[in-house]
Amino acid sequence: MPKVELECPMCDATFTGDTEEEARRKKKEHGRTHHRSK
Structure with missing residues (x-):
């Protein structure tokens, strides 16, 4: 199974x-810690 990359x-x-959900979760966590908005 191919890896999902965002x-x-x-x-x-x-x-x-391994799944789009996992990649999205990492992206969301990154955004919350590195790109604080509002």
């Missing part, structure tokens, strides 16, 4: 996961 729209970080 990119952070605000920096050059990439997130890989």
